[in-house]
Amino acid sequence: MRAYRAGLVGMLIFAAATLPAWAHHVASGRSADAVGISIPSLSHGQMQVIADNLQAIQDLAARQDPTDLTMRRLQDFVNLQHFACLWGMVPGTLADEASPFNECAHSYLAGAQALLLHLRQMPGGDRSEVDALAKKIELEMLSEDAALVLCRFSDEPFNTNVVIAPRWSEIPLHPPSLATFAALAVLVGGAALPMRRARPAL
16 A cells, blocks of 8 residues: 555656646647657557566567667656556556546557567577567457457547647546546645644644
């Protein structure tokens, strides 16, 4: 419980710190000025399958030797977007198309899929682990008919040079997200009270 509360408090601090910086950011992969690695779109149904295998993909990339620039840029993109999307911890991030965090979840999971596909194509080393994971994911997607489940972000490509921020202005219109941040505010306020009481009188 203590770790969960710490995680929630960390999320609120992150949101408060990044909101001003991202309030004017175009949270879209459609920037005409972007020059980076193009990342194909990911259907809504494929998201959960990639999310279930995200750690395995990242672990494979971390063990890759040798590396190349494309792999490292895709790794950085996935890590940054996962962080920007508050690690997928806000309820509804993956499953709810209306979530203010759904588009940014599409971005880091699409990046993870692109990373896995790139690992399969890289020369050198033992490809057996990469091939096995890729085939596992393919079978899971087929069994779930994942590619057939679409949403408004399913046809959106991404780019490693474009950060997709959560749609902060839509949080008040999405009850699960609003409830999460309201709970965070209560936790932060509750944590601050003992500190105030502990201050010695001047």
